[in-house]
Amino acid sequence: MSELIASINGEQIALHKAVLSVQDLSVERGYAIFDYFKTVHGKPIFLEDSLDRFFHSAEKMRLRIPYNRDQLKVMLNELMQVNQISESGIKLLLTGGYSPDGYSISTPNLVITQQPIKRNISLEQQGLRLVTFEHQRQLPEIKTTDYLAGILAQPYAKEHHAADILYTHNKLVLECPRCNIFIVNAANELITPGRNILKGITRKHILLLASSIMTAKESDLSLEDLYHAREVFISSTSKNITPVNAIDHMTYGKEPGPVTRTLQSLLEAVVYGNV
Amino acid sequence: MSELIASINGEQIALHKAVLSVQDLSVERGYAIFDYFKTVHGKPIFLEDSLDRFFHSAEKMRLRIPYNRDQLKVMLNELMQVNQISESGIKLLLTGGYSPDGYSISTPNLVITQQPIKRNISLEQQGLRLVTFEHQRQLPEIKTTDYLAGILAQPYAKEHHAADILYTHNKLVLECPRCNIFIVNAANELITPGRNILKGITRKHILLLASSIMTAKESDLSLEDLYHAREVFISSTSKNITPVNAIDHMTYGKEPGPVTRTLQSLLEAVVYGNV
Numbered sequence: 001m002s003e004l005i006a007s008i009n010g011e012q013i014a015l016h017k018a019v020l021s022v023q024d025l026s027v028e029r030g031y032a033i034f035d036y037f038k039t040v041h042g043k044p045i046f047l048e049d050s051l052d053r054f055f056h057s058a059e060k061m062r063l064r065i066p067y068n069r070d071q072l073k074v075m076l077n078e079l080m081q082v083n084q085i086s087e088s089g090i091k092l093l094l095t096g097g098y099s100p101d102g103y104s105i106s107t108p109n110l111v112i113t114q115q116p117i118k119r120n121i122s123l124e125q126q127g128l129r130l131v132t133f134e135h136q137r138q139l140p141e142i143k144t145t146d147y148l149a150g151i152l153a154q155p156y157a158k159e160h161h162a163a164d165i166l167y168t169h170n171k172l173v174l175e176c177p178r179c180n181i182f183i184v185n186a187a188n189e190l191i192t193p194g195r196n197i198l199k200g201i202t203r204k205h206i207l208l209l210a211s212s213i214m215t216a217k218e219s220d221l222s223l224e225d226l227y228h229a230r231e232v233f234i235s236s237t238s239k240n241i242t243p244v245n246a247i248d249h250m251t252y253g254k255e256p257g258p259v260t261r262t263l264q265s266l267l268e269a270v271v272y273g274n275v
Numbered sequence: 276m277s278e279l280i281a282s283i284n285g286e287q288i289a290l291h292k293a294v295l296s297v298q299d300l301s302v303e304r305g306y307a308i309f310d311y312f313k314t315v316h317g318k319p320i321f322l323e324d325s326l327d328r329f330f331h332s333a334e335k336m337r338l339r340i341p342y343n344r345d346q347l348k349v350m351l352n353e354l355m356q357v358n359q360i361s362e363s364g365i366k367l368l369l370t371g372g373y374s375p376d377g378y379s380i381s382t383p384n385l386v387i388t389q390q391p392i393k394r395n396i397s398l399e400q401q402g403l404r405l406v407t408f409e410h411q412r413q414l415p416e417i418k419t420t421d422y423l424a425g426i427l428a429q430p431y432a433k434e435h436h437a438a439d440i441l442y443t444h445n446k447l448v449l450e451c452p453r454c455n456i457f458i459v460n461a462a463n464e465l466i467t468p469g470r471n472i473l474k475g476i477t478r479k480h481i482l483l484l485a486s487s488i489m490t491a492k493e494s495d496l497s498l499e500d501l502y503h504a505r506e507v508f509i510s511s512t513s514k515n516i517t518p519v520n521a522i523d524h525m526t527y528g529k530e531p532g533p534v535t536r537t538l539q540s541l542l543e544a545v546v547y548g549n550v
Contacts (some may be wrong), residue, residue: 006297008297015297015298016296018296018297018298019294019295019296019297020294020295020297020302021291021293021294022281022283022290022293022294022295022368022386022388023290023293023388024302025426026301026302026305027295027299027301027302027307027368027370027386027420028309028368028420029420029421029422029423029426030301030305030307030419030420030421030422030423031422031423031426032302032305034303061423061427062427062430093297093302093303095302096426103422103426103453104426104429105426111297111302113297113298135413138410138413138423138424139423139424139427144305144423145302145303145304145305146304146305146421146423147304147305147306147378148304148305148306148336148413148414148419148421149413149414151300151304151306151371151378151379151380152336152337152414154379155337178378
């Protein structure tokens with residue numbers, strides 16, 4: 001494969017040379033937002049949703065994106081043109097910029113990177129185990145780069161033979177560090193938490209797809225609801241719909257449930273064009 | 276002044292050329308810790324305390340500092356030699372390193388920067404205003420680079436004509452984003468919160484100094500305690516002891532109180548060698 005190219009403030013540069021000053025507010029104060037989408041057969045998936053959320057996050061964090069939406073799209077297209085990676089993940093990162101006093105927001109730096117990704121189909125078929133972890137993310141509805149708790153808890157997940165942690169707070173189920181969670185309850189309703197989480201784009205499209213075939217809603221989920229669910233799955237750009245086989249002391253079965261399988265097929269058609 | 280020099284993984288480099296990959300975990304996931312001390316007349320102040328805390332933060336965040344304490348001191352001395360800045364602030368920053376999967380901790384990068392600082396003596400004499408702000412920092416006792424809430428709340432402070440916010444949570448007083456808080460109560464005791472905060476090094480030395488002349492203790496502080504205090508001040512490496520004139524609707528007087536002035540003199544002697 002040829003060298004990966006990134007873009008910093010609109011200028012293309014080899015990824016391994018793409019750098020930021022140690023005085024950038026992302027480095028000094030963890031102050032940055034990002035967004036992420038993938039390409040399938042060379043085409044961006046849910047790009048408009050990703051850009052919507054990117055502008056939303058920037059506004060909430062008082063970061064002025066120094067480009068308009070069309071300019072961003074041109075940059076993204078130029079990057080995809082030069083990299084020519086059919087199956088990839090593309091990240092837009094916006095930092096607080098070089099801060100003269102090391103604390104105040106300055107002119108943001110925009111970094112775009114593209115890297116090949118490989119879909120883990122066997123995981124989407126076989127599912128994974130989660131372990132609950134008490135934590136409420138700060139500014140949960142903004143896609144900041146703050147993943148301190150999630151990264152720090154990785155050994156905790158491993159100790160519990162889990163692929164990842166599932167945040168809970170005050171006995172409510174929230175989200176995984178990088179995925180949303182859904183359950184199918186005894187009444188065959190699809191439910192996903194609706195507040196104090198990052199609202200994923202795959203999550204949004206699953207709700208849309210599901211609503212044509214069943215009751216699908218955002219609602220607070222208790223730990224009881226979770227443990228008594230018929231089916232559980234997580235969703236993200238990378239993991240699509242991945243079944244959850246077990247959480248804590250509860251097991252849900254080794255095979256994806258019927259609702260999970262149906263939704264996987266629907267999402268598959270939209271994202272990968274396979275029916 | 277000649278060009279400022281920084282150090283990255285033990286190699287000196289011009290500060291304006293000191294950079295990290297956009298794939299460093301500090302940039303991608305806000306995963307980094309740091310510590311900070313100042314030099315007065317060219318000599319480091321409370322260096323051992325700062326190194327203690329730096330190693331503590333690194334361990335808690337599962338970051339392995341690729342140097343021992345003596346090696347760090349050599350690096351710091353070499354940097355101070357080359358920069359020759361009598362009155363300066365020196366920051367040690369340790370990141371999660373270049374992460375191949377964008378999430379797992381890797382070999383940390385160590386960045387040391389030194390910059391001139393100027394003491395704000397008039398602020399230490401005249402004091403400042405604070406406004407309370409409901410927030411509990413995550414991992415409060417670790418000096419991470421997470422300042423999202425503090426930076427985001429700057430306009431809130433300005434709207435309230437305050438120099439900064441003061442974090443409170445569940446009606447307990449905590450800390451400012453970059454300072455600790457002390458009160459003198461009606462019984463003439465010096466009190467500072469003892470948990471769910473970052474324990475500052477200036478704070479530690481104030482407690483030590485104060486304990487020889489009065490009751491000085493760590494204890495939960497309610498908003499009531501704060502509002503009814505005789506004197507209030509904040510402490511930090513940069514601000515030393517800076518009196519607080521007003522918080523929210525409460526004013527404490529325009530002049531520093533007698534205890535504040537006495538402690539300022541004691542700290543002055545230790546830090547600046549002036550009596």
